[in-house]
Amino acid sequence: MSLLNVRDLTVTFRQDGKANQAVKGVSFSVGRGETVALVGESGSGKSVSALSTVALLGDSAEVGGSVTYDGQEMIGAKDKLLRQVRGNDISFIFQEPMTSLNPLHTIEKQLGESLELHQGLTRGAARARVLELLEKVGIRDAQSRLNAYPHELSGGQRQRVMIAMALANKPDILIADEPTTALDVTIQAQILELLNELKESENMGLLFITHDLGVVQRFADTVCVMKNGEIVEQGPAKAVFDAPQHEYTKKLLAARAVGVPTPVPAGAKEIVAADKLRVWFPIKSGLMKRVTGHVKAVNEASLSVRAGETLGIVGESGSGKTTLALAIMRLIGSEGGITYQGEDVRLWSTKKLRSLRREMQIVFQDPYGSLSPRMSCAEIISEGLGVHGKPEGQSARELVSEVMEEVGLDPATMDRYPHEFSGGQRQRIAIARAMILRPKLVVLDEPTSALDMTVQVQIVDLLRELQRKYGLAYLFISHDLNVVRAMSHKMIVMRQGDIVEAGTSEDLFERPQTDYAKTLLSAALELKAGGPTLD
Incomplete structure (x- = not known):
């Protein structure tokens, strides 16, 4: 028997006299010991539907239909009942x-x-x-x-x-809203296994919200595919994955970063190299703040990247991936060798480093958090021109228009603000901000992890096209190994500050040598493809 029953749920948000219907006639149920997955892209209504179950939406939301928990109606219920149910009978885990x-x-x-x-x-x-x-x-x-x-x-x-x-409080229903999106692949596997074990041992119902279909395929009993506020397909997970009926479901299942990067041109020039690079942060204690130890973030890392080449950097959180990239960009202090186009940049003056800043750019994981909400799209993209200057004969707006077209954005939207764009569009703005300076090296720090699967594919295709067109060198940091494989010519695997394995992407994926690399790749295969583990 179902504990949570949602029938013909509608949610309309009203603001400034305008109405936006976010959920349109959604129906599903969750029983004890059952995992129901709501899947779909951002804005499809997944989270709004879940929050409606215990009236967690704001005053601007008008909720219709019926939501019953254990036979009690939740829509329009008194605050006393809702307080009893929230966190006690129905609990939430957020992203x-x-x-x-x-x-x-x-x-x-x-x-x-x-x-x-x-x-x-x-x-x-x-x-x-x-x-x-x-x-x-x-x-x-x-x-x-x-x-x-x-x-x-x-x-x-x-x-x-x-x-x-x-x-x-031993809830009957657990609602998990994208609980593993920001986690490393090995941690994702641990959290998902834990949720599954707890669901079975506690006989809970689990409502799982995600855009990761590999996770759904492995753990869900029932799948509800949402698009534009509606459930377009619903059924047992095996049936939906084996024989999807709706075109949108087929599109989601096909959305996977595939292919390989364009081969590096023969004789490509080395852009950046590191030799035994070390980043240790001192630990100070006592009244005199003497150094009593070090956090060894990066230990003697050596690497090189050529024009038109991508070096993938993988490893768990805290392994030193981002610290290594920031040290190479001279944004944090380090010891060891760093050369840029054959020149030792460690001895460069602050003035000379300014030219390096122009030619080394970075794109961050969170496209919303890295964009100022008080600046328009045009101001964000052109900000670097104010620091480094622009070519003669073109205005800043002309350059912004050109680069926006290049990254797949409509130049007519350049005066809008970040909140007026989707997640994928915001990431394109971040890429445009880096590309307008025509850099030679771009650090991509988890640029797709916060995006839906279909948008991930678009961003990967865009990055590959920009690399082919301009001969860009990429340092690509990610925990999504399928995306790393689609983007990278070479890879390094980091653990606790050490590079434990390095080689071509093909060699690392097909013939990993270390136990740690095998564990990392096995977790990725299981989560993303439901495939076999590596021996």
């Missing part, structure tokens, strides 16, 4: 734990508050239950983590704490 956890409270306090509020436990009993929960979700040495703050935990640990909070 980014840092925005859900209070940075000013310890882990024990945040977990204990829920137990004291809903279960009336004493502080001692709550502490014992917190330890039990942390151990259940796989937090090692849980006792030592009770007084830790969220920023002192890794991304995977923070997500485990969020799961512990969601499970604290």
Whole structure:
């Protein structure tokens, strides 16, 4: 019997006299021990549908239809009932734990508050239950983590704490909204296995919201495919994946970054190289703040990238990927050799480094967080021209128009602001901001991880085309190994600051040598393709 029943759900947002219907007649149900997945691109109505189940939408939302939990109607329910159900009978896990956890409270306090509020436990009993929960979700040495703050935990640990909070009151339904998108592939696998085990052991219903179809194929019992606020296809996961009926479902299943990058031209010039590069951050303690140790972020890393070549950098969070790239760009201090087009840049003056800044650009993971909400698209893209200058004979707006067309944006939208663009369009703006300076090296730091699968494919195709056209050298940092394989000529695998394996992409994917590389690639294969693990 279904615990959560959603029937003909509609959600309309009204603002400034305008109405936007975000959900249109959606129906689905979730039973005990069942995993139901809502899949679709950003803006399809997945999260809005889930938040509607316990009236978590704002006052601007008009909700119609019916949502019942255990036979009780939730739409229009009194606050007392909703407070009882929220977090107690129906719990949520959100995508980014840092925005859900209070940075000013310890882990024990945040977990204990829920137990004291809903279960009336004493502080001692709550502490014992917190330890039990942390151990259940796989937090090692849980006792030592009770007084830790969220920023002192890794991304995977923070997500485990969020799961512990969601499970604290033994809910009947757990709603997980993109819970693994920002995590490394090995951590993703651990979190998903944990959710599956907890679902079975606690006999919970699980409503899983994601755009990652590889995850859905592996873990879901039932799939609901959403587009423009409607469910366009629904059924058992195996049936939907084996024989999709709707054209949109077929499009989603086909959306995977495939192919290989354009071969590097013969005799391509080396753009940047590092020789035994080291980045150690000092640990200072005591009254005199003496150095008592070091955080060894990068240890003696050596690499080179040629014009038209992509070097993929993979590894778990904290392995040193981004630190290595920032050191190569001379944005943080380092020891060891760094050469740019054959010149040792470590001894360059601040004035001379300005020319290097123009020729080395970076595109970040979060296209919204890296764009100023107070600047128009034209101002964002042309900002670098104000610092480094522009070619004679062309205005800034003309250059912006050209580069916007080049990255697939309509120049007529250049006076709009970031919030008026989709996630994929915002990432194109970030790419245009880098490309307008005509760089020779571009660092791409997780540029597709926050994007839907179909948009990921578009961005990968765009980056490959720009590389072919301009002979760009890329440092491509990602935890999505399918995207890395589609983009990279060479790869390095990092772990705890060390490069543990390096070689061509083909060799690393087909014949990994180290146990760590095999583990990393196996996790990617299982999650993204449902395929076999490597021996």
